[in-house]
Amino acid sequence: MEQHTEPSAGESAERPPDHVARIQAAWRRERPDLDVAPQGVIGRLHRVATLLTHELCAVYARYDLGEGEFDVLAALRRAGAPYERAPGELAAHTMVTTGAVTKRIDRLERAGLVTRRPAAEDRRGRVVALTGAGRELIDRAFTDHIRNEHRLLAALTPAEAAQLETLLTGWLARLEPAAPPPPPSR
Amino acid sequence: MEQHTEPSAGESAERPPDHVARIQAAWRRERPDLDVAPQGVIGRLHRVATLLTHELCAVYARYDLGEGEFDVLAALRRAGAPYERAPGELAAHTMVTTGAVTKRIDRLERAGLVTRRPAAEDRRGRVVALTGAGRELIDRAFTDHIRNEHRLLAALTPAEAAQLETLLTGWLARLEPAAPPPPPSR
């Protein structure tokens, strides 16, 4: 870290209070008995996550995909050739219930992006596979998606991004064991 | 700051790759042409946000509230006595559409936590007000909620939390102007 232009904090001192700061101020007035400092982190984290999701979905939409569909196609694509997975695996990888996966696959199948066929060894099982069109689509969409993530992250300096990643990775590691198998989304 | 990088004060070295790291590794194998570094930040941010939401909702549920209901009650409570707001204001404060607010108020009204009455000066308008029971409930629930947030944030040192807040605040400030109208109507 170098002459560190004051990370981003000292950027230019005064920033008008943001939405979260205003909420905190209101609570301090109404409930002075509580320490609402954690909202400064948790509230903003949620806000950022919501904004990012919104921006990300805008790109999915260009390919006529919802977030769920994109996740499934991506999971199949990064599985590597021949781009197949069992629905249960997809559920595990995308962290939603198997019921949700069934519906996502229904939609993708209808769109001709994946196929479903019975599994070879286990006759309860099924195999979901990317079609040529699906492969082609997710490759284009994912390229675009990553470009989009770069754009969104460009609001941070590389040093800030690295710091943020370190902090989030650590927090996540200490949070996960506490709340293992909820039903998260991604 | 600093005796240099070393994450959280050199806590301990090797951590096994987490979910996000594994996804990144798969993409690097399948799409070596792309730089998926941003996923390290964005993916983990979403994961943390999801986990936090899950933990937070667990507390709301103790009071028989969903996240949406909690948000509305909280917005009314921090408005200060007499704890009233127009539906449109609630929509702006909780950042959802007015349609969503209507439904949240329906549920809260059915539960006896808020009342709806016509506005005095503008006859299109309505006034949503906390009932005694609503006031009492949100005060207890919010106290519990803040205790919960403290618990979740306890996984970070005060210095880490402060750093995180600074980074998120800055990012948010630079992201917000770019994406102003996500869902709400403001």
Place this chain on the structure above:
DNA sequence: GGAACATGGCTTCCATGGAAGACAATATAG
């Protein structure tokens, strides 16, 4: 071999929230 239990995928039902439009009331233009 067969009975009990486990598993994988799917179906049904429910809850939540967005989008768009219906309506009534208010503001504004001419």
Place this chain on the structure above:
DNA sequence: CTATATTGTCTTCCATGGAAGCCATGTTCC
């Protein structure tokens, strides 16, 4: 003062995903 536009709330319809339970298949253990 009317005609038009805008506003504030609510209604309808739709999309997504969770929970729980169904069914066919697999596994285990006696």
